[in-house]
Amino acid sequence: MPPTVFPGGARGGATRSRAFVAPTAAGWPGVALMEWELSAQEWIDEHPHDEFNYVLEGTLMVECDGETVEVPAGQVVRVPAGSRGRYWAPEHARMLAIYGPNPDGASSTIVGIRNLAAQPAASPDVTTPPP
Numbered sequence: 663m664p665p666t667v668f669p670g671g672a673r674g675g676a677t678r679s680r681a682f683v684a685p686t687a688a689g690w691p692g693v694a695l696m697e698w699e700l701s702a703q704e705w706i707d708e709h710p711h712d713e714f715n716y717v718l719e720g721t722l723m724v725e726c727d728g729e730t731v732e733v734p735a736g737q738v739v740r741v742p743a744g745s746r747g748r749y750w751a752p753e754h755a756r757m758l759a760i761y762g763p764n765p766d767g768a769s770s771t772i773v774g775i776r777n778l779a780a781q782p783a784a785s786p787d788v789t790t791p792p793p
Contacts, residue, residue: 670697676775677705689767696759704750706773712762713741720755724748746771750778 668682679698683690700722715722715738722733725748726741733739741747743762 668695673697676703685761685764687767689765690761691763691765693763694759694761696761697756698759699754699756700749700751701754702752702777702779704748704776704778706746706748708744708746708771708773709741709761709764710743710768710770711764712743713747714760714762715739715741715749715757716760718756718758720751720753722755722757723750723752746773752778 670680670682673680677698677700679696681694681696683693683695685694685696697718699719715724715733717733717735717737717739719735721735722739724731724733724739724741726745731739
């Protein structure tokens with residue numbers, strides 16, 4: 663069997679994403695492979711399959727099951743199947759996402775994207791005594 667080339671299409675959408683091996687509503691027996699990026703943005707979703715992200719550029723923050731990790735370029739982070747993942751890049755991060763198999767086409771929950779720059783900075787958790 664000869665090798666297969668999967669050309670990436672044009673990047674688009676709020677996360678400037680593109681699929682090389684696209685996930686489909688009917689499911690996929692192998693992996694799905696996408697490139698995406700966040701620039702002062704946050705993305706939240708939940709999948710019925712494992713999701714791995716290899717950080718190509720920048721730093722990605724990931725929160726899952728009450729734990730937060732910082733993932734610099736050159737490292738991989740995994741959010742396990744069934745867990746809600748919160749991904750954010752205070753400045754910029756570009757990733758290669760790999761979805762594990764989803765042969766039955768089980769649906770994902772997409773919470774969505776939020777621009778961090780448009781939000782007021784969180785104040786420190788400090789209690790100020792009354793005057």
